Amino acid sequence: MTVKVTVTGAAGQIGYALLFRVASGQLLGADTPVKLSLLEIPQAVKAAEGTAMELDDCAFPLLRGIEISDDPARAFDGANVALLVGARPRTKGMERGDLLEANGGIFGPQGRAINDNAADDIRVLVVGNPANTNALIARSAAPDVPAERFTAMTRLDHNRALSQLAGKLSVPVTEISKMTIWGNHSATQYPDLFHTEVGGKVAAELVEEEWLRDTFIPTVAKRGAAIIEARGASSAASAANAAIDHVHDWVNGTPEGDWTSAAVPSDGSYGVPEGLISSFPVVSRNGRWEIVQGLEIDAFSRERIDASVGELVEERDAVKALGLI
């Protein structure tokens, strides 16, 4: 069956890095034909048309059609997968309340359009920042869609953490399993090495405490800013790659004996208030994310998880006060 994938912000830089990989079969697998639906704001529709021309020019065997629209109801009509990339960036002098309100104006209507038009099996990944809270806004505008179908992306942080640790220990990333990012996709996120395994050993025991605390955690958490500083533009190809990884694993399952990180609606696990869209260690089984249970959380980790979850609570309370959820 052909799967309809709707990508918002399709003319942006992540969109440009993402669409070709979706069309080539990397999102869902080499047996699944895809139809792309590109949602943009009116001013960017022409640029999206240009990207669609290039998609045509790739003659991808799995690509069964491209639609372009500035109308969410049309763009999400019959969608099976929604990648919500387009968002309102923070501009100079913008307060957090303004940022949340501007994004509420995007993710509220998109959530409603998903609720009213998407296919019954719709799966939503929010990439546009503030991703966790934007996902919360979209979810609360979509009461007919099961809450668990709304997720936000922390897979880029997860992949960054894998790569930093692999570099430190001079091992291939394939030697590392059970990495976890907890909390918000922001500088408060907590990359946890206390359950991560490297060749059967616990990663936190293979590195100096000082490196873990003063180098690893801040490097992963502030990597986005470091990329902007170096590249003069924010992460795009790596963000698109992480979106591919997230949806691929959601649909096809995570490997046996390993887990990954995704921001999913909390069921109260690990003291994270129910309903918050927070990053957890997760496995995917039968097309559903499940939060890995029973991990022991030491005091060092507890403090950091609580700080990041506290930030999510503040964001939730702010959007509630603005009437966005």
Ligand code: NAI
């Ligand atoms: P960009 O500015 O290049 O592209 C954004 C696109 O979204 C633009 O083409 C814009 O016209 C479009 N857009 C804005 N409002 C829209 C709406 N209401 N409907 C449809 N399209 C709309 O930005 P880029 O670099 O592609 O990043 C997109 C978002 O992803 C940003 O919010 C960024 O902060 C976020 N991001 C998230 C990451 C994560 O790990 N969760 C990593 C990197 C970026």
